[in-house]
Amino acid sequence: MKKKKRKLFAELIQKYIGQGSEPVCPYFGECGGCMFQNVPYENQLLLKKEYLNSVLEGIAEADVIHPANPYMYRNRMDMVTAFGKKGLRRQGGYRHVVDIESCAIMQSRSNELFGKLRVLLEKIQDYDYLRHEGYLRYIVLRQARFTGEVMANFVVSSPENRLGFALIDILDDIDSSSLLLSDGLADLSIAPVFQTLKKGFITESFDGIEYMITPNSFFQSNSEIALQMYRKILAHVKGNTLDLYSGVGSISLFVASAADRVTGVEISEESVSTAVQNLENNEIKNVEFICRDAAEFVIEHKGEYQTLILDPPRSGMHPKMMSHIHEMNPERIIYMSCNPSTFRDDARLLENYKIDSFEAYDMFPQTPHIETLALLSRKQ
Ligand SMILES: C[S@@+](CC[C@H](N)C(=O)[O-])C[C@H]1O[C@@H](n2cnc3c(N)ncnc32)[C@H](O)[C@@H]1O
Structure with missing residues (x-):
């Protein structure tokens, strides 16, 4: 986190x-x-x-932050294995790993599994990411909230x-397991699968839609909050719908029943x-997926x-995207964002659109992150 932002959060915590x-x-x-465990949860929402x-600098205003389960919500944790430790990096210190036995924000089945894996893998050589020596770099745990399956x-x-x-x-306790090869200098936990030890995917289920989650595919980190947001999106979808940055198609498939047709575009x-x-x-018959750069x-x-859904990565969209969207001229834009600064900058550039509603969700309790959902319509 940048110094200025860290300072602001330190003041807000006080x-x-x-x-x-x-x-x-x-x-x-x-x-x-985590950053906020010492702040009562109701106050975390006020802080956020x-x-x-x-x-947002007045571009939109959040009245409340929709709450979540404050703990045991995360679908995915990437546990670093280095320097004889298995856990997460030290606050503000990439060079150090905190050895943790369980994590309060990770879901419970993943926690149990992590506890067992810590012991079973004790003799396996870990990976020193400063000297680039060794074997096991990360243990990545993923859990589907509504089916309970773990990977x-x-x-x-x-x-x-x-x-x-x-x-x-x-292996009997795990629904899916894979070996991923990350043999470069970059410290990556997303890497090609070179051996599937079991099944190769888990399934999540949102209101009857089933989603396969594979080792490297993006899936929202908090299923309960994602489902609330998807229901809201569904209520605003009409006509031909373009879902940009569609990932494994979770929004496209969820809104298909309300749309004439849906195109999901993902890189x-x-x-x-x-x-x-x-x-x-x-x-589902009225959805297609295209592997392409969104811009x-x-x-x-x-x-x-008629409807454009945007859910870009935290790093934001192509700088020219807003002018391309103007030319595309959809009637409404549904903008889901995990980065309020890029949302603010993009919304400013969408001069032909007005924000009809804006909501914020606590997708990541105990951390500084916030997810927002804005509904915009074309000005007459
Ligand atoms: C925040 S995720 C959204 C996933 C999906 N909407 C969901 O709810 O699961 C952002 C997605 O954008 C994709 N992406 C990143 N850059 C892209 C680009 N230039 N064009 C298309 N997709 C891109 C990423 O691969 C990732 O799947």
Whole structure:
């Protein structure tokens, strides 16, 4: 997190800490995973509201932050395995890992699994990411909230399975497991699968729509909040709908029943092939997925869509995207964002549109992140 932002949050913590609350986690303060466990949850929501409204600079206003379960909500945790430790990086310190036995924001089945894996993998050589020596870089745990299925993936530095024997007793407890090869200098936990130890995917279910989650595909980190947001999006979809940055197709498939047709556009091949699989599994007929850069697609499809859904990555969209959207001329834009600054800048550029509603959701309790949903309509 940038220094200025960290300073602002430190001030807001002082303002909203009140009587304080006892952190549930013994690693709080040292571990970089959480920032607000010492602030009572109701006050965290007020803190985030103040932060959000200061970032938005009047472009929109959040009245409340929709609450979530404050703990045990995360669908995915990437546990670093380095320096004889298994856990998360130290707050503000990339060079250090905090050895953690369980994580208060990770879902419970993943926590149980992580506890067992810590012991079973004790003798497996970890990876020193400062000297670039060793084997096991990350244990990635993913859990689907509504089906309870869990996936354990192991990111390693060479294309060999040195875990087989250690995992023999635990594969029955896991729904999916893969080995991923990350053999470069970059510290990546997303990497090509070179061996599937079990199944290769888990399934999440939102109001009857089933989603396959593969080792590297994006899926929202908090299913309960994502489902609330998707229901809201569904209520505003009409006509031909373009879902840009569609990931594994989760929004496209969820809103298909309200649209004439839906096109999902996504740059990751793995996500698109999972989206196509999801489409077939759900037997939905009015949705197509296209593997393409979103900006390139929009330039070529002016005037074809009445509804545009945007859910860009945290880094934001192509700088020219807003002018391409103007040319595309959709009647309404549904903008889901995990980055209030880029949302603010984009909304300013959408001069032909007015914001009809704006809501914020606490997708990531205990952390500084906030998810927002804005509904915009074309000015007459
Ligand atoms: C925040 S995720 C949204 C996923 C999806 N809407 C969902 O709810 O699961 C952003 C997605 O944008 C994709 N992406 C990033 N850059 C892109 C680009 N230039 N064009 C198309 N998709 C892109 C990423 O691969 C990622 O799947």
